Amino acid sequence: MKRLVLLIVVCIPLFLSGCLSSSSARIVSDMYKAAIMEEEDKVASYFSEAYLDTHPIDELTKELAEDVRGMYGVNMMNITLIRDRELQDDYIESLGLSDEKDLFAVTAQTDEREVMVWMIERGDAQYTIVHGERYDFDTYNEKVLQ
Numbered sequence: 001m002k003r004l005v006l007l008i009v010v011c012i013p014l015f016l017s018g019c020l021s022s023s024s025a026r027i028v029s030d031m032y033k034a035a036i037m038e039e040e041d042k043v044a045s046y047f048s049e050a051y052l053d054t055h056p057i058d059e060l061t062k063e064l065a066e067d068v069r070g071m072y073g074v075n076m077m078n079i080t081l082i083r084d085r086e087l088q089d090d091y092i093e094s095l096g097l098s099d100e101k102d103l104f105a106v107t108a109q110t111d112e113r114e115v116m117v118w119m120i121e122r123g124d125a126q127y128t129i130v131h132g133e134r135y136d137f138d139t140y141n142e143k144v145l146q
Contacts, residue, residue, distance in 0.1 A: 022081040024104035024120040027127045032074045032108070035064035048121070048130045067110040078109040082117075082144070091144055095119065095131055103130075105144070115140050 027046060034042040043064065044057045052060075071077045082105040088094075092103060102122040107115050117140070119131035135144065 022104070022106075024122070024127055025079050025081045025106050027120055027129065028106045028108055028118050029074055029077075029079050031129065032064055032068050032077065032079075035061050036068045036074070038065065046127075046129050048128045051130060051132070067108070067116065070111050071109060076109075078107075080107050081105070082107055086145055088144060088146055092119070094143075095133070097131060107140075107144075110134065113137060117144055 031043060031046040034046070038061060040057050040061050043061050044052060047055075047060075068074055068077070087105055091105070092098075097103060097119060104120045104122070104127075106118045106120060108118065110116050114134055114136055116132055116134050118129050121128050121130045
């Protein structure tokens with residue numbers, strides 16, 4: 001009986017963390033999963049047309065898949081929503097993005113020294129990745145986080 005209670009106590013937080021995770025963080029996770037499966041059309045569906053104009057989908061998919069392989073799976077990438085109060089006040093503007101849009105910043109660790117920060121816009125029908133930038137940890141802490 002004690003083992004059952006212990007199992008329930010351990011599983012409930014894990015279950016709830018999955019249920020309560022942000023939709024924008026799930027978009028990034030799903031995008032990486034599609035990349036590792038080499039589903040270019042599905043990967044492209046997560047990005048804005050403007051982003052895809054500057055990043056060819058075949059190269060983007062390969063790069064994303066390499067990040068997943070380097071971290072030994074999507075679950076090991078520490079994909080996390082960055083709350084507004086954690087962001088530098090002028091970070092969104094420094095990227096040339098409008099602060100008036102409904103934007104979310106999501107970070108994904110791509111190796112032991114770097115993270116990728118994705119900017120996701122919530123539209124009427126879906127979330128769309130509009131910007132992505134790779135940072136080493138020192139630069140990330142300096143430019144992105146407060």
